[in-house]
Amino acid sequence: MHTGHYISGAGHVVLIGWMIFGDVFAAEPLPIEAVPVSVISSADYAALTAGDRTPQSATEIAQPATPEVAAPPEIMEREDAVSDPTPPAPAAAPSADDAPDVSQIAPLPRADVSDAAPVLPEPPADVAVLVPEIAERPVPEAAERVAPEPVAQPDPDAAPDPIEQEAVAPDAEGEQTQEPAEATAPEAAATEIVTEAEEPSAAPQTSPRPPARRPEAPVQTAQPAPTEDAPVEQPPAEEPPVEEAPSETVEDVPSDTDDAVAAALAEALGEAPASAGAPDAPQGPPLTAGERDALRVAVQACWNVGSLSTDALGTTVVVSVAMSQDGKPLTSSIRMTSSSGGSEQAAQQAFEAARRAIIRCGARGFDLPVEKYDQWQDIEMTFNPERMRIR
Amino acid sequence: MRVLAMLCACVTALVLGAGQVVAQGSGPLRIEITEGVIEPLPFALPVFEAETGDAGSLAAQLSQVVAADLTGTGLFRQIQPDAFISTVASFAAPVQFADWKAINAQALITGAVAVQGTQVSVKFRLYDVFSGAELGSGLQFTGTTEGWRRMAHKVADAVYSRITGEGGYFDSRVVYVSETGGKDARQKRLAIMDYDGANVQYLTDSSAIVLAPRFSPGGERVLYTSYETGFPQIYVLDVGSVQRRALDAQEGTMSFAPRFAPDGQTIVFSLSQGGNTDLWSTTINGGAAQRLTSAPSIETAPSFSPDGRQIVFESDRSGSQQLYIMPAGGGEAQRISFGPGRYGTPVWSPRGDLIAFTKQNAGRFHIGVMRTDGAEERLLTASFLDEGPTWAPNGRVIMFTRETQGEGGRASLYSVDISGRNLRPVRTPEGGSDPSWSPLLD
Known part of the structure; x- marks a missing residue:
């Protein structure tokens, strides 16, 4: 009678134990581990999308003529700012008083005309004369090649060997393997290329690598492209979303990620040439340490401080110079940008020594890589005579 | 989703990185030149x-x-x-x-x-x-x-x-002691010449030994010491008229090593009395002499600073001959030379930045310069006997006496740049010593 109860009790105990120590507890942690991954990705994604959107809003605000709404207060402030500088206008009159100083300096150099510098064409004249003289000399060829010894005649016995060779029969199998079934390969490659080019997000149309020259062309092509497509009509169409603030722009990103990627790439490609096109921004790889050292050594070889005064030897001058593409300094561009450590007269002496150094050693052109001209078209040299002082 | 987000992040990073590179490379190429050449x-x-x-x-x-x-x-x-x-x-x-x-x-x-x-x-x-x-x-x-x-x-x-950028010094003259004869029978007389040794003229005869001529700040007078009376006595000579007169001297004393103050009126000199030598000052018109030092040691070879406020002189009060600076009116002196050897004949540069001196060390004589506080001592020459430096008007060149060794040794004048370069003799018709450089002529 009780046997049934025992079997039933044992069965329940096993069932309850299996429920407690079985897979019921092990299955729960799995979804918890996945949670932090989703949290991290969302935070980064939100930050990234926020960073991407801010320049968009800036560009969008700049394009439309928004002053219709918020113009009045801004205009009022600007008018005040403009009204202030108007009184200084009479200050322009006293600046004209400086002219007499210049005119006083002008009469000091007497009579002499010392502008005969352009006698430079002489060197090329010498080259032009010398070249033909050198070119005529290599003309004589002559070089007698008559063999001094008569060539031994072939022996009459050395007649062609009459040995007969068996004719090679064409191999039928080899001809069969040359069947042109390979023409299909290039067709498949061609299709793949076409499909990649169709995707605008690839963006290899303009390489981010700096070109050898100034990026004037990329800047111009990038800017007119959007203006030509929808120059005036688009701004008013975009006005409503601008009024609704950045909340929508943030929400749009997760909704359509493809557009977000395309927008980010477009910005990347659009901003790169824009920033590179800033005035005086050098292009191309920078000069190597060796190239900079070569320039420094070349200049210091002509920097003669032996005739400088002790005051000038204590003066550091910074000299700017513009270079031509052949590595020669433009003499008229050499000027002192700053000086330190000495009187004005000492600075002038130090500058003249520096200028002589640049002109002398640059007369034949410094050894600078032409492909990096944008990097060295403007050079600023600091002449520090600290180590050259009298000790 | 995550792949696209990472792609956006990469693109943004590339853009920002490119911007930084451009920013770092913007502007002209900058290099610094610290080594040059020193050549004529x-x-x-x-x-x-x-x-x-x-x-x-x-x-x-x-x-x-x-x-x-x-x-x-x-x-x-x-x-x-x-x-x-x-x-x-x-x-x-x-x-x-x-x-x-x-x-x-x-x-x-x-x-x-x-x-x-x-x-x-x-x-x-x-x-x-x-x-x-x-x-x-x-x-x-x-x-x-x-x-x-x-x-x-x-x-x-x-x-x-x-x-x-320096002032010139070519249009100047030098007064010195012209020497003839051997060391045991040497005759001395004052001479004046252009800085380069041309146009030598004699101001005194060789009947009496003369020493240490010194130009006035204006170059129109010369102070010197003569043994005309058997004892050293200071004279003032007008260069234009070659007229001379002795300064008032106390009986039983010896006065020597005179030098003008920058005002051209005050004279500072050494006075030896009772075996003790001190510095005194007076005026060229014969005013009362004023004692500047009162030490039992020997104080001599005074030289004014260009502003006339200080005097540098030599003294053996420390046991060896060293250089000291004191106020022009006398007072506590401060030692400025501390190197090995003995220092003497200090002369203040007309620019006021350096003091030239004679140094004797290890059996050799040197002409050197140091800062007015004794720092940056720099020896310019080294020989058997170099002494008596005098500054060019621009403070860039020093002239001094060099005497060769032996019985036939001859004193002659040399000049050297304060850098120690360009050591060269000054050609004189006879031997020369004790040069004094005039200011730049008008």
Whole structure:
């Protein structure tokens, strides 16, 4: 009678134990581990999308003529700012008083005309004369090649060997393997290329690598492209979303990620040439340490401080110079940008020594890589005579 | 989703990175030059143009003196006329800078000389060849034919000043003791000459031993010590008239080592009385002498600072001969020399930044310079006997006495740049010692 109860009790105990120590507890942690991954990705994604959107809003605000709404207060402030500088206008009159100083300096150099510098064409004249003289000399060829010894005649016995060779029969199998079934390969490659080019997000149309020259062309092509497509009509169409603030722009990103990627790439490609096109921004790889050292050594070889005064030897001058593409300094561009450590007269002496150094050693052109001209078209040299002082 | 987000992040990072690179590389290429060369600056000086018929020889001589002045500094090197590609046909003709660049002439000096009777006019221009411009404006000097050397010195001074930035010193004179005879029978007399040894004139005869002449700040008087009476006594000599008179001296004393104060009226000197030597001051007009030091040691060789507020002198109060500085009116002295050996004959630079001195150490004599606080001591020469430095008016060159060893040893004058370079003898017709450099002449 009780046997049934025992079997039933044992069965329940096993069932309850299996429920407690079985897979019921092990299955729960799995979804918890996945949670932090989703949290991290969302935070980064939100930050990234926020960073991407801010320049968009800036560009969008700049394009439309928004002053219709918020113009009045801004205009009022600007008018005040403009009204202030108007009184200084009479200050322009006293600046004209400086002219007499210049005119006083002008009469000091007497009579002499010392502008005969352009006698430079002489060197090329010498080259032009010398070249033909050198070119005529290599003309004589002559070089007698008559063999001094008569060539031994072939022996009459050395007649062609009459040995007969068996004719090679064409191999039928080899001809069969040359069947042109390979023409299909290039067709498949061609299709793949076409499909990649169709995707605008690839963006290899303009390489981010700096070109050898100034990026004037990329800047111009990038800017007119959007203006030509929808120059005036688009701004008013975009006005409503601008009024609704950045909340929508943030929400749009997760909704359509493809557009977000395309927008980010477009910005990347659009901003790169824009920033590179800033005035005086050098292009191309920078000069190597060796190239900079070569320039420094070349200049210091002509920097003669032996005739400088002790005051000038204590003066550091910074000299700017513009270079031509052949590595020669433009003499008229050499000027002192700053000086330190000495009187004005000492600075002038130090500058003249520096200028002589640049002109002398640059007369034949410094050894600078032409492909990096944008990097060295403007050079600023600091002449520090600290180590050259009298000790 | 995550892949796209990471792609956006990569693109953004690339854009920002590119921007930073551009920002770092923006602006001109900057390099720093810290090592140069020290070599004489090459200059070309074609013979000055003779604007009048009889000025040819004078123009040639004058050109030579200008060139000698500049090359004598050690800072310039003359390019020989044989190397000239073109000539300067006329003082008013334009300069062919390319021709002078080709021979590496960094400075070009052109000039013209005109003679009318006993009057000479000299004009010159200085060009920076590689800049293709004139350095300063042209100048013209007029004078007599007898003073043509001074005009040459003035031209050289102008060129020197414009290129180096230092004041000139060529148009100056030196008074010194001319010496003849052997060491055991040496005769001495005062002489005055141009800085380069030309135009020597004697101011005294050799009947009495004379020592240590010193120019007045204006160059019109000379103080010196003479043994005319058997004892050393100080005299004042007017250079123009060669008239002299003895300063008042106390009986039984010996006065020597006089030197003018910058005001030209006060004189400071050493007075030996009862075996003790101290510094005193008086006026050139014979005012009462004032004691400046009162120590049992020997104080001598005083020299004023350019502002007249301090005096540097030598003293053995510490047991060895060292240099000290005290207020011009006397007072506590501060020692400034601490190196090995003995220091003497200090002379304050006209620029006020350095003190030149004689140093004896390890059996050799040196001429050296140091800062007024004794720092940065620098020995410029070394020989058997170097002593008695005197400063050029621009404070860049020192002249001193060098005597050779042995019975036939001869004293002569030398000059050296304060850098220690360009040590060279000053040619005098006889031996010379105790030089004193005048200020720049008017």
